Amino acid sequence: MFDKQTIEQLEQYLTLLESDLVFRASLDDSDSSKKVREFLEGVVALSSRLSIEETKLTRTPSFEVCRPGNESGVIFAGLPMGHEFSSFILALIQVSGRAPKIEEHLIQSIKAIETKLNFETYVSLTCHNCPDVVQTLNILAILNPNITHTMIEGSMYQDEVDRKKIMAVPAVFLNDESFTNGRITIEEILEKIVGAAALEDLSDKEIFDVLVVGGGPAGSSAAIYAARKGINTGMVVDTFGGQVMETLGIENMIGTPYTEGPQLMRQVEDHVKEYQVDIMKGQNAKKIEKKELIEVTLESGQMLQAKSVVLSTGARWRNINVPGEKEFKNKGVAYCPHCDGPLFAGKNVAVIGGGNSGIEAAIDLAGLVKHVYVLEFLPELKADEVLQRKLKSLSNVTVITNAATQSINGDDQVESLTYQSRLDDSVHTLDVEGAFILIGLVPNTEWLKGSIELTDRGEIITDAHGMTNVPGIFAAGDCTDSAYKQIIISMGSGATAALGAFDYLIRQ
CATH class of the missing domain: 3.50.50.60 (FAD/NAD(P)-binding domain)
Known part of the structure; x- marks a missing residue:
């Protein structure tokens, strides 16, 4: 499962462990469990400080990173590969005893939480924002035994993703209720949980x-x-x-x-x-x-x-300010194709914006979704020629210029997009389940x-x-x-x- 370079990196990181660790793994005979078992066995083979102990957790396959005889509350449901590999490495080091690098006032605020908190974060392995959220919530679990956190790989738990109608990652749930979507800092998490007391007192700052x-x-x-x-x-x-x-x-x-x-x-x-x-x-x-x-x-x-x-x-990111954009944010309206693209696999999506960001998004999405519609307000695309050439080579992309987006429509999530032609004022509706908005910055x-x-x-x-x-x-x-x-x-x-x-x- 690991290439030579990854093995060498792992071996270096594993020398930083400050205590023995055990992977408490919940596995069965499914293909997904076999992948997780192979992953864990590959890691354990690199250090005598690691071992595997089979148990039963809430989800199968999943595993908890623990010290022997203890529970950490840090759980990975699925494979922590891709961008989440760094989350896995940090979890090993921090659960083993190395203190997280956060300010002391934040540590004290976390340790003071007395409520039982069960966080779950749904991720895609291509999401570059997800690891920061996963790593932040892992810190909360490591510092406070009242807190648990589970990283859930969306592709391995697609049924949960569909049931909860998750259309943007990272999607964080707290005690089975939606908590937040997208990037969030440790300060913001604490503020939502315990209020402004988590903020640093700045009254004694010098000029x-x-x-x-x-x-x-x-x-x-x-x-x-x-x-x-x-x-x-x-x-x-x-x-x-x-x-x-x-x-x-x-x-x-x-x-x-x-x-x-x-x-x-x-x-x-x-x-x-x-x-x-x-x-x-x-x-x-x-x-x-x-x-x-x-x-x-x-x-x-x-x-x-x-x-x-x-x-x-x-x-x-600039908003297009049309009906449905605000209402369907994280319910089909998205701004990051790298993070949320995998959630639209096999579906029709629209990309609003014909500049470099929009065309790069369309190219990336074309490899994941059924069809991409690119809507550009001006008579021609504004992206660099090299990007336009690549776009034209893709068979599942349709470019629509002189298109003024009118609304994003649906009931609980995006179901269609309506635009008006600036050439003849005719109105058209596209059946799409996602709308990626990339029209520049404000x-x-x-x-x-x-x-x-x-x-x-x-x-x-x-x-x-x-x-x-x-x-x-x-x-x-x-x-x-x-x-x-x-x-x-x-x-x-x-x-x-x-x-x-x-x-x-x-x-x-």
Whole structure:
């Protein structure tokens, strides 16, 4: 089951185990169980600290990672391969005794939970967002015996996926009730469970020389460049990584022929942590004011002060704002083909958007679904020619240009999509069970209106040094009026803004 490279990686990770472990496995004679048995036997053969013990769990096939004679509450139902292989490795290391790398106030909040919580996360092995959620919930189970978490591989438990009408992953259930869909941080999980008490108390923070708002490529670059100047640097982030966490293949990062968004941003976060940067996670800014100092008020009600600020709040997927889009989100309306595509195997789907993102999605989906309809508002596709050539070679793709989407229809989930032809105003309906919306980005700057000068598209206007119209407030990345929105450009603009902020400080 494992190739030579995977075996070598496994052997290296298994040397980090701090205690013996046993896989409590629930197996039978089914083909699925045979695959799980082969997987476990392959892992056990690599270390004398591992063993298998057959038992009966809620699902078959599944297995729990435990210390001998104990239960951990960390269960894998199905094969933790693909992107979930990292979740499996981390579970081994952490269940064996190595402490998770999270802030102490979060550890104490988790340990204080007295309610019995049974989390279940449905995943697809191609989903690059799922591992973060799986790993986060595993940490809760490891730290608190009142909590259990089961990763459920959707393809192996298709009957459950169909019965629960799961059309987007990761899909998290708590005590058999839907809890959340999509990416969620440990701070957000705790806030949903125990309230704002899980948030870090920021009242004793010193005045920052540079406060970075946002944790994507631009914000990370700004923090590194500021910290390297030896000045007091802080970062306010909701989820570290930003929009890049939704990006799978990255092939234009100079010096790195191929990487993936989550992998890149984990490396970037590790790089930031090499410096004295105060990272405040799970926080969103809602107001900024320039007084004697610059005051940033957070949604939690707390306030931070700084001598200069770098705004790097990034952007998010643009909505088409038609009836049905909001109502059927995660019920057929999706934004990530890599995460949710496998759930539409054998079905008809629509991709709205003819730019690079839309055509890349259509190409990927064509290998999974029955038929793909690409709807583009303009008379022609906007994607790069190489992508268009690939699209034209696919027999199960239909491109419809001059198409204005009118509505996404259905009862409990998506059943069809209606569009109007911009050529003759005729109205058409497509029988589809999924609608993937990829029409570009919109900056996360609504909270800045009235405080900072913005373009009519909501982008922050900056000068050559990254400064806004307010002295001491800088901006970088996709939230600005930069001509091109690219990861490497965001990183460069973050460096520019940090250097601009440093020059501003030494002139005060």
